[in-house]
């Protein structure tokens with residue numbers, strides 16, 4: 417026998433979800449930061465700067481520019497970051513990796529950033545070229561912790577580091593990875609930014625573990641608005657990120673329908689951020705992939721408004 421309550425009673429007594437943030441209802445817009453990639457061609461340069469100009473009025477706390485291993489994008493990262501300092505009101509953070517470089521080379525790049533007015537570095541180990549196993553440069557900083565300490569010797573940079581709610585794929589264990597994160601923060605980093613994730617409960621459990629390990633710095637969630645499932649699967653499998661069934665289901669049948677995929681992507685990311693906000697998190701880092709519209713729309717939904725002038 418069906419013992420569930422009649423429809424109207426079920427509607428009126430069932431679980432409630434919170435409404436979209438209402439202006440003046442005590443909800444402060446979250447603090448945002450945006451990640452960009454250095455451009456490889458003139459067309460991509462134009463796309464990047466269109467993206468930067470579109471997002472600039474949202475007054476993010478900082479914008480970061482990624483850094484490719486092995487000299488591939490290093491000059492472009494430097495050029496992009498220094499142009500952000502020169503031509504915009506944004507605060508840039510330069511990603512810097514230690515893979516494949518001597519300490520002297522890394523220190524020289526850090527010095528040049530400091531001289532150009534860059535005060536924030538996202539300090540990373542980086543990865544070995546595809547198919548190779550990571551090995552430290554014989555005269556280099558072996559891991560990100562060593563890089564953080566080295567950067568602090570160069571200048572009093574603000575430093576962010578990477579965190580992995582689902583564990584870094586090469587870490588011996590979750591505990592070892594957490595200890596590594598704590599070492600990076602103890603060496604002088606003031607915040608961690610996470611790899612992207614979709615299972616919010618995994619991130620929230622990770623925060624509990626961080627706190628239990630004595631970490632008090634913010635572990636800012638990295639949010640990736642997703643429109644391209646094939647690209648996502650590739651990135652996720654390289655970095656050990658799980659893609660929940662519900663996310664696959666969201667995009668079922670939309671392979672040939674980019675417009676709907678983009679609308680779904682905005683809702684999924686906004687919902688993820690709102691769920692995190694409901695759990696107390698009020699800082700978010702967006703992986704923009706140099707495309708501003710989704711990030712702009714999600715920021716707008718969250719109550720962030722452009723400040724012109």
Ligand SMILES: Cc1cc2nc3c(=O)[nH]c(=O)nc-3n(C[C@H](O)[C@H](O)[C@H](O)COP(=O)(O)OP(=O)(O)OC[C@H]3O[C@@H](n4cnc5c(N)ncnc54)[C@H](O)[C@@H]3O)c2cc1C
Pocket residue numbers: 481482483484485511512513538539540541542543558559560561577578579584585586587588592593596600609610611612638
């Ligand atoms: C927010 C964010 C931004 C990123 N930006 C870039 C970028 O711009 N350019 C780029 O190339 N990559 C970037 N990455 C990717 C990053 O370089 C890779 O994930 C890399 O594999 C690890 O970098 P890490 O700084 O976390 O390394 P580390 O913190 O050094 O850790 C790397 C691995 O080594 C282990 N480990 C650390 N210390 C020791 C030790 N003493 N002995 C044994 N094992 C140890 C750790 O547990 C972990 O498994 C980014 C990642 C994130 C999350």
